[in-house]
Amino acid sequence: MAGKILARSGRVAIRRFRRRDVRERMQWPPYADPVLEHLNYRLSTLLERERWILTRLTNAGRMYFAVEDENGSLIGETSLREIDPRARTSRLGIHLASDKRGMGYGREAMEALLDYYFNDMRYEVMFLDVAAHNTRALKLYESLQFEHLGPFWRIERRNLPVFSDERFADIRKHFRVRGGTVECKFHDMRLARGDYLRRTQGAAKSAEEPECYSAKHESDGD
Numbered sequence: 001m002a003g004k005i006l007a008r009s010g011r012v013a014i015r016r017f018r019r020r021d022v023r024e025r026m027q028w029p030p031y032a033d034p035v036l037e038h039l040n041y042r043l044s045t046l047l048e049r050e051r052w053i054l055t056r057l058t059n060a061g062r063m064y065f066a067v068e069d070e071n072g073s074l075i076g077e078t079s080l081r082e083i084d085p086r087a088r089t090s091r092l093g094i095h096l097a098s099d100k101r102g103m104g105y106g107r108e109a110m111e112a113l114l115d116y117y118f119n120d121m122r123y124e125v126m127f128l129d130v131a132a133h134n135t136r137a138l139k140l141y142e143s144l145q146f147e148h149l150g151p152f153w154r155i156e157r158r159n160l161p162v163f164s165d166e167r168f169a170d171i172r173k174h175f176r177v178r179g180g181t182v183e184c185k186f187h188d189m190r191l192a193r194g195d196y197l198r199r200t201q202g203a204a205k206s207a208e209e210p211e212c213y214s215a216k217h218e219s220d221g222d
Helices: 021-025 034-039 046-058 105-120 135-143 166-174 193-220
Strands: 005-009 012-016 063-068 074-084 089-096 125-131 147-155 175-178 181-192
Touching: 005 105, 012 074, 012 105, 021 046, 021 074, 034 166, 046 063, 063 105, 074 105, 089 105, 105 125, 105 135, 105 193, 125 135, 166 175, 181 193
Parallel strands: 089 125
Antiparallel strands: 005 012, 012 063, 063 074, 074 089, 125 181, 147 181, 175 181
């Protein structure tokens, strides 16, 4: 069941995470971006790898999905957390392999997941939060019609040398110090099922309209 494709969009497919994904995940090139260095998992022992995969297979509070590319290779991971079965809501997390970013895979992975989430799982609202400095992700979510709920500040627990390391110069404005603690600005966002269906059904209808329009005018001209 873990290997069953749940949804596809463009070049990608999503499925549930499976045990052997840990080996492929460890082969991803390291993230050079200092903000993403925490994704360079150092699972050097069998016990560390076992703990890592068990969180994805047995965590009752989350659902983990693998993202495959057109060759069936693991290129990303998405998760749903804060799952509320009664309200039918959850919060999204997603990241791609370092060498697959900026290639359009993120959009296709989101489209596949949203299709499964709203059409198959029939959940009502998807929430997410995105760091203000992650402008590329922010633009993607806005293009998918996620609604802004408002900004908020979160304690930065990774001990990033934001104010001393020049690698962070361009994004430093999205951080602040309060009470001796570094905080990062985030945007809270949501997408409702009704809005998603209107967008996707509207896009499908628009794709059909040129053909219908052409047929109508051919008929009028006879």
